[in-house]
Amino acid sequence: xxxxxxxxxxxxxxxxxxxxxxxxxxxxxxxxxxxxxxxxxxxxxxxxxxxxxxxxxxxxxxxxxxxxxxx
Amino acid sequence: xxxxxxxxxxxxxxxxxxxxxxxxxxxxxxxxxxxxxxxxxxxxxxxxxxxxxxxxxxxxxxxxxxxxxxxxxxxxxxxxxxxxxxxxxxxxxxxxxxxxxxxxxxxxxxxxxxxxxxxxxxxxxxxxxxxxxxxxxxxxxxxxxxxxxxxxxxxxxxxxxxxxxxxxxxxxxxxxxxxxxxxxxxxxxxxxxxxxxxxxxxxxxxxxxxxxxxxxxxxxxxxxxxxxxxxxxxxxxxxxxxxxxxxxxxxxxxxxxxxxxxxxxxxxxxxxxxxxxxxxxxxxxxxxxxxxxxxxxxxxxxxxxxxxxxxxxxxxxxxxxxxxxxxxxxxxxxxxxxxxxxxxxxxxxxxxxxxxxxxxxxxxxxxxxxxxxxxxxxxxxxxxxxxxxxxxxxxxxxxxxxxxxxxxxxxxxxxxxxxxxxxxxxxxxxxxxxxxxxxxxxxxxxxxxxxxxxxxxxxxxxx
Numbered sequence: 001x002x003x004x005x006x007x008x009x010x011x012x013x014x015x016x017x018x019x020x021x022x023x024x025x026x027x028x029x030x031x032x033x034x035x036x037x038x039x040x041x042x043x044x045x046x047x048x049x050x051x052x053x054x055x056x057x058x059x060x061x062x063x064x065x066x067x068x069x070x071x
Numbered sequence: 072x073x074x075x076x077x078x079x080x081x082x083x084x085x086x087x088x089x090x091x092x093x094x095x096x097x098x099x100x101x102x103x104x105x106x107x108x109x110x111x112x113x114x115x116x117x118x119x120x121x122x123x124x125x126x127x128x129x130x131x132x133x134x135x136x137x138x139x140x141x142x143x144x145x146x147x148x149x150x151x152x153x154x155x156x157x158x159x160x161x162x163x164x165x166x167x168x169x170x171x172x173x174x175x176x177x178x179x180x181x182x183x184x185x186x187x188x189x190x191x192x193x194x195x196x197x198x199x200x201x202x203x204x205x206x207x208x209x210x211x212x213x214x215x216x217x218x219x220x221x222x223x224x225x226x227x228x229x230x231x232x233x234x235x236x237x238x239x240x241x242x243x244x245x246x247x248x249x250x251x252x253x254x255x256x257x258x259x260x261x262x263x264x265x266x267x268x269x270x271x272x273x274x275x276x277x278x279x280x281x282x283x284x285x286x287x288x289x290x291x292x293x294x295x296x297x298x299x300x301x302x303x304x305x306x307x308x309x310x311x312x313x314x315x316x317x318x319x320x321x322x323x324x325x326x327x328x329x330x331x332x333x334x335x336x337x338x339x340x341x342x343x344x345x346x347x348x349x350x351x352x353x354x355x356x357x358x359x360x361x362x363x364x365x366x367x368x369x370x371x372x373x374x375x376x377x378x379x380x381x382x383x384x385x386x387x388x389x390x391x392x393x394x395x396x397x398x399x400x401x402x403x404x405x406x407x408x409x410x411x412x413x414x415x416x417x418x419x420x421x422x423x424x425x426x427x428x429x430x431x432x433x434x435x436x437x438x439x440x441x442x443x444x445x446x447x448x449x450x451x452x453x454x455x456x457x458x459x460x461x462x463x464x465x466x467x468x469x470x471x472x473x474x475x476x477x478x479x480x481x482x483x484x485x486x487x488x489x490x491x492x493x494x495x496x497x498x499x500x501x502x503x504x505x506x507x508x509x510x511x512x513x514x515x516x517x518x519x520x521x522x523x524x525x526x527x528x529x530x531x532x533x534x
Contacts, residue, residue, distance in 0.1 A: 023394065038472065056428060
């Protein structure tokens, strides 16, 4: 769950960009930070929702090899 | 004299099959409209005129030989430019992708539609990499709404909506990850089908969020949606998520009426941030269907949030190499969202997928009590092309992120939806979602056809 006290998203985005080697510049930082802040604002809606520990994610994984497709 | 650019695909096919008009003539008339209207509307990015005329000539030759022609004979169609078209690079709305080699083969959807007699006339504009609800595109120009070119088409299948509303094609294919068929259908006053997840093959289309990506048609009537769906259905090894769609074709079922169907309005979340026009459109449709019951879709707001985070994360993962290598070639509005998506914790993505599993079952429970839900497609009708914010209930909402607030919780679990257009006495149209349980695309189409037959919903070619 994100912190209840919102972080400085420009500082957070700047630090994450360095850590993840993402090409965020001084010019693009405000836009990236705005989008990061939006995700942090929305995410608690499902992060806080109680779910059973045994529930599997919805993504479907099929262990069989994909059929060969002719180009 | 018939203006064939205002006719439905079904009508065109009937006339071509009966020999009342040649396929070549149909194609030429639509190419004329494209030439006249596309410079302003920016719907088409690639017009495949030579290919279309050659395909039409082959159809006409078959008819001259006395062969029976297939069901979509002579029906021109366009595709969002994320579908592979042989001989062209697949743009996916981007500058970057047009440097890729030309596709060697068509997308499955194109192959199947052409096998059914339809004629590809080109690729159409879209929001970059489909991360868009507006129809804006920094590289190819913004799609403009044929009913008012100062207004947006909606996106990301903006060119698909624009070309059908302008009479450039009776049918266009789009893709819908979070609402990208239903939003332009709403803003351009068209019918749009987002089928059940995996029903129609995405083979040979450029992905965005594979967990959520769908493909489907936009058209000016319900029969065309069903006929195109039927021509596209069937399993496809090129798309691992494709299960082949309904066993029976849908077009023969659309006239089955609505008798006995339990129809309800979606309340709660689906009414809170809807404009008066959106609520009035739902009221119009629900009243015509005598749908008085109101139900809450459980935890729809959380579903929208989870879809939002999944989209950011999967989208960023897909494009991480391009972000590092070609950052200056992205549309800035898309770039910033993808970069932010690359920074989200993996645990959030996993939790969103677990929530999705829970939500799917919760909504399936609701569909044991009702057959069809009615909800707004978009919170507002078409904003101005450069408009950044719309206001509902005193709340300012960024256009790009919020045009899909009512579509996202539905596509999140892959339910079939037909967006139907409602026109006010004056002004721009707005869409209503007709939502059914997974695999019951037939019910959504039957309701849409009933509304069309009763004159409640209709699409128009813009003058």
